[in-house]
Amino acid sequence: MKSQLIYKCLVFAVFVVLSACSEDKIEDGVTGTLTGLVVSSGDNAPLANVKISTQPITSTVFTDNAGLFEITNVPVGDYAVQAELDGFVVEFEAAVIAADRESNVIFELSREVLDNNSPNTPVAISPANNATDLPLSLEFVWSGGDPDEDDTVTYTISLQNDQNDEVLELQTVSDTTLTVNSGLMFSTQYFWQISADDGVNPPVLSAINSFETTAIPNAEYLFVRKVGSNNVIYGADLDGNLIQLTSEATNSWRPRKNSAIGKIAYLQSVGGQTQLFIMDEDGGNKQQLTFAVPVSGFDLNEVDFAWEPNGASILFPTLSGVRQISTTATTGVTTSFYEPAAGLLVTEIAWSEFNDIIALKLNDIEGYNVSIITVDIDGNLLDTVFDGQPGAAGGLDLNIDGSKVLYWYDISGFELPSYLPQDARLFLYDRVSSSTTTIDTAVPTGRNNFDPRFGPNENDIYYTDKPRAATATPSVFFHDLGGAPGNAEQLLTNAAMIDYEQ
Known part of the structure; x- marks a missing residue:
């Protein structure tokens, strides 16, 4: 997957102050603590091994499995804190360190999306559109794929019917074949659609196809x-x-x-x-x-x-x-x-x-x-x-x-x-x-x-x-x-x- 690291051009007033005003300087000998949490944007999942650094320079640390980090003995003053992880957009947050106090920042990192293509539009193959008298055990087949070979595509089949409001959703990863052995009803018209999701771009939907299941067997x-x-x-x-x-x-x-x-x-x-x-x-x-x-x-x-x-x-x-x-x-x-x-x-x-x-x-x-x-x-x-x-x-x-x-x-x-x-x-x-x-x-x-x-x-x-x-x-x-x-x-x-x- 092609990707390009994007750096946000952030203009913080604190930088202007630090560069233009000689009065605002880091105090020597007086320190505080900087703590924080890094999660992914959207699902708020903790991110591990995120590189955390500051400007002015103090220490460089990495987040743990819970997405947490801590930098101790940080001189009192104003800082720009940077969070950096491959595959994500670099983020900055401002922090003010006070004497013997803890300052906390939270990062929400967004994934890089430039130069990533959407999955191919799925095309239903089987069952054929408007097929009738089908058994309740069915194999669904479609074409799909993704132009970016490294992408993993999750397919979701959504099945609606003409009997009730129930929506049956079935998922498979990468495969373009899925067998359904239960959940379908006799004498029912179904409408099915395939969604292809690469986890980066918005899901791509197929056309809506339909089929009818066989009549209820006579229980001889x-x-x-x-x-x-x-x-x-x-x-x-x-x-x-x-x-x-x-x-x-x-x-x-x-x-x-x-x-x-x-x-x-x-x-x-x-x-x-x-x-x-x-x-x-x-x-x-x-x-x-x-x-x-x-x-x-x-x-x-x-x-x-x-x-x-x-x-x-x-x-x-x-x-x-x-x-x-x-x-x-x-x-x-x-x-x-x-x-x-x-x-x-x-x-x-x-x-x-x-x-x-x-x-x-x-x-x-x-x-x-x-x-x-x-x-x-x-x-x-x-x-x-x-x-x-x-x-x-x-x-x-x-x-x-x-x-x-x-x-x-x-x-x-x-x-x-x-x-x-x-x-x-x-x-x-x-x-x-x-x-x-x-x-x-x-x-x-x-x-x-x-x-x-x-x-x-x-x-x-x-x-x-x-x-x-x-x-x-x-x-x-x-x-x-x-x-x-x-x-x-x-x-x-x-x-x-x-x-x-x-």
């Missing part, structure tokens, strides 16, 4: 993904386009969609309790349903609830049994639906779309001594699906007419205090023939299959596959019940609690 299936310490609910369409439905700042899990009313129910931690919520399919209009009677169970990661097929109410587990709540409730009032025998809890619930068949999983306080039963709409026992086996079981789902019950069972039979299944496998119970079939997903030793769900056509099932370790990362698979054994395919990584309803 729902799942949960761990983000930091919280569970976050996502939706996805059949092309794999994702939509985040709950915030990373809250712990939300176990999504269940009801297509009849276009709502999604889910669980969320609220003040140390687990409450039941509902929201629209795009994540809007979130509403808390339960209050005084929260969702509860032996393990909140295992509990599950069920929609009434028409969407009018939800059955959910509590420590005292199954409660029912209206989805239009605003006060949290619930009614009792089913009370298990003493010493047992209801942990999971499923409700068939037709015929009002309801499946319940009962267990003890440790999660074992499991029974899976079906009851009618009045809570009367219909079938005992699973009973009298050691180990963990769960993951209930019913097919459309309630004739089949899907569940998992840990065939190891172990009952570990940590409730850590070792060999969970999938099973299908036929209520008509009272028979149970093992579903062969070719799961290897050391892995578990959990939370199976029927797909919309009931030929496919969707489930979570996870290693034995409690902290292992889960994945979602699907399996064709009519296909060859072991035909499972992976659908999602870092995902669990799949729900697929149409």
Whole structure:
């Protein structure tokens, strides 16, 4: 960067007096102290290693890291104090030194700007102007640069939208490419402009370009993904386009969609309790349903609830049994639906779309001594699906007419205090023939299959596959019940609690 040192031509009356009047002379033997601070103009940042000198000549010192300096034993009199640092304009200040007193001066040094060129005007390259149907993860590309090779240019992208007053600003140094992975909204027109700033000249702005993001994906299936310490609910369409439905700042899990009313129910931690919520399919209009009677169970990661097929109410587990709540409730009032025998809890619930068949999983306080039963709409026992086996079981789902019950069972039979299944496998119970079939997903030793769900056509099932370790990362698979054994395919990584309803 070309630069030229600029010296201000200052005419101080003190110089005139010193040169023209013989009466004003530095007194011998009487001294004071000169102190001061040097900062950069504009941001008031302290400047170190600034050379400080005086006229008449006394001592020459340099500022410390805090921009401070001190000259002691300065003879009493009038002085011109000079501050000098490469890259900055030399400044002068007048100072009067009095006997045994401290005189203080402050310098604000301005950067040299002569012969420095402004950055090149940025030109947007991608996304193309007026582009449409763009994903929420975008790479912004532009041309730029600076005629002065030593200059460092900071680029700022400003994004405004047609939905609200929010302005999203993103910065990069020197690079003319920037990837945005979050912060954009679906079905939104954005206006973007690039600012180039070399720290010397005023910023240079590009022309304003625009683009539109893709429409909100139809959340065909729902799942949960761990983000930091919280569970976050996502939706996805059949092309794999994702939509985040709950915030990373809250712990939300176990999504269940009801297509009849276009709502999604889910669980969320609220003040140390687990409450039941509902929201629209795009994540809007979130509403808390339960209050005084929260969702509860032996393990909140295992509990599950069920929609009434028409969407009018939800059955959910509590420590005292199954409660029912209206989805239009605003006060949290619930009614009792089913009370298990003493010493047992209801942990999971499923409700068939037709015929009002309801499946319940009962267990003890440790999660074992499991029974899976079906009851009618009045809570009367219909079938005992699973009973009298050691180990963990769960993951209930019913097919459309309630004739089949899907569940998992840990065939190891172990009952570990940590409730850590070792060999969970999938099973299908036929209520008509009272028979149970093992579903062969070719799961290897050391892995578990959990939370199976029927797909919309009931030929496919969707489930979570996870290693034995409690902290292992889960994945979602699907399996064709009519296909060859072991035909499972992976659908999602870092995902669990799949729900697929149409």
